[in-house]
Amino acid sequence: MKIALVHDYLTQRGGAERVFELLCNYFPEADIFTSLYDPQQTIELGDRLVNTTQLQNIPGATKYFRLLAPFYYPAFRALDLQDYDLIISSTSSFAKGVRKHPDATHICFCHNVTRFLWDTQTYLREYKDYRLYYPMIKKIFNRLRTLDITYAQEPDLYVANSTTVAERIQTIYGKPAQVIHYPINTSKFIFDDRKEDYFYVSSRMISYKRIDIIVEAFNWLGWTLLIAGEGPERERLEAKALGNIKFLGYVSDKERKQYLSKARGVIIAALEDYGLVPIEANTSGTPVIAYGAGGVLDTQIPGKTGVFFNKQTPEAIHAALIEFNQLTWDYAQIRHYALSKFSEAVFFGKVTQLMEQVCQLPHTNPRGYGVGFKEPVDQTASSC
Numbered sequence: 001m002k003i004a005l006v007h008d009y010l011t012q013r014g015g016a017e018r019v020f021e022l023l024c025n026y027f028p029e030a031d032i033f034t035s036l037y038d039p040q041q042t043i044e045l046g047d048r049l050v051n052t053t054q055l056q057n058i059p060g061a062t063k064y065f066r067l068l069a070p071f072y073y074p075a076f077r078a079l080d081l082q083d084y085d086l087i088i089s090s091t092s093s094f095a096k097g098v099r100k101h102p103d104a105t106h107i108c109f110c111h112n113v114t115r116f117l118w119d120t121q122t123y124l125r126e127y128k129d130y131r132l133y134y135p136m137i138k139k140i141f142n143r144l145r146t147l148d149i150t151y152a153q154e155p156d157l158y159v160a161n162s163t164t165v166a167e168r169i170q171t172i173y174g175k176p177a178q179v180i181h182y183p184i185n186t187s188k189f190i191f192d193d194r195k196e197d198y199f200y201v202s203s204r205m206i207s208y209k210r211i212d213i214i215v216e217a218f219n220w221l222g223w224t225l226l227i228a229g230e231g232p233e234r235e236r237l238e239a240k241a242l243g244n245i246k247f248l249g250y251v252s253d254k255e256r257k258q259y260l261s262k263a264r265g266v267i268i269a270a271l272e273d274y275g276l277v278p279i280e281a282n283t284s285g286t287p288v289i290a291y292g293a294g295g296v297l298d299t300q301i302p303g304k305t306g307v308f309f310n311k312q313t314p315e316a317i318h319a320a321l322i323e324f325n326q327l328t329w330d331y332a333q334i335r336h337y338a339l340s341k342f343s344e345a346v347f348f349g350k351v352t353q354l355m356e357q358v359c360q361l362p363h364t365n366p367r368g369y370g371v372g373f374k375e376p377v378d379q380t381a382s383s384c
Contacts, residue, residue, distance in 0.1 A: 097151030205231025
């Protein structure tokens with residue numbers, strides 16, 4: 001069976017890219033396709049060939065990839081995937097629109113509906129000048145919404161990472177989706193029950209992540225807060241933060257796993273579609289303080305793996321932190337819960353069962369996993 005793996009763009013290293021990295025490891029013989037590729041800024045693919053679109057030839061495209069929104073669907077439609085039996089797309093926007101052979105099967109791992117089109121003001125508000133160009137943006141986005149719905153009909157099967165995303169896929173695209181909670185690469189995280197006296201945020205510095213309200217809450221409390229990540233909001237956030245808050249900028253994976261394992265708690269203030277950071281924290285034995293909506297409702301147990309706050313306000317975070325401070329946390333049990341629910345073995349076991357409903361996959365030899373990874377089932381080769 002000939003398999004193609006397709007991702008929107010490989011120009012950053014977020015949760016969607018980390019899931020795609022796992023898919024690439026699980027299917028080592030599959031061909032990889034994306035619109036844009038910057039190996040210095042994204043996941044580690046070793047010596048794998050990454051096939052890109054014509055957009056790769058535009059100077060500065062990998063840096064200013066968000067400005068190319070009107071051109072992604074034509075670029076993906078131009079990819080030649082006619083020889084592939086199985087297409088697995090990983091997308092928050094455009095990769096679902098690839099063409100396939102009529103006899104092929106397309107399974108779409110949808111991280112969200114196209115957020116900038118369907119939640120435009122939330123997505124774009126960190127770009128200071130977007131209101132000046134909104135009349136033009138509105139016309140472009142109206143056209144793109146039509147294309148988004150049209151090309152959303154291409155996949156044969158949708159896999160959503162959370163109940164929230166499955167509901168959005170059904171509501172906007174009119175397509176049912178099966179929920180399979182995405183995993184993390186557990187070998188990249190370490191456990192430590194000797195917590196240090198700081199709280200931790202790991203996030204892109206964009207407005208919908210609501211790091212601003214976390215900063216304000218810690219300004220009041222005076223507790224130590226470490227914030228890792230880059231983005232257009234960083235300068236504004238640093239200007240309002242007091243001395244107890246430190247901005248780390250980019251941190252390596254090695255540094256990040258140390259911060260996650262030693263933090264008293266990890267804070268998430270965004271309405272996350274799914275959210276890998278809370279699971280990464282739990283795998284490190286660290287509880288979370290999270291806005292109680294969206295994906296965390298599928299992944300967290302209040303009082304056991306973290307606490308929720310019900311409003312995106314500094315006051316609500318402040319109250320949640322006081323509650324958090326009064327609880328006793330079983331760090332080993334937090335890690336056990338995460339490993340039992342969100343490991344690669346659990347995820348690919350479910351994926352294999354799902355794929356067997358539509359085609360029989362050849363036996364694979366996953367690589368890149370930690371000790372203890374088990375192949376879900378023995379598979380025999382045939383075509384979809």
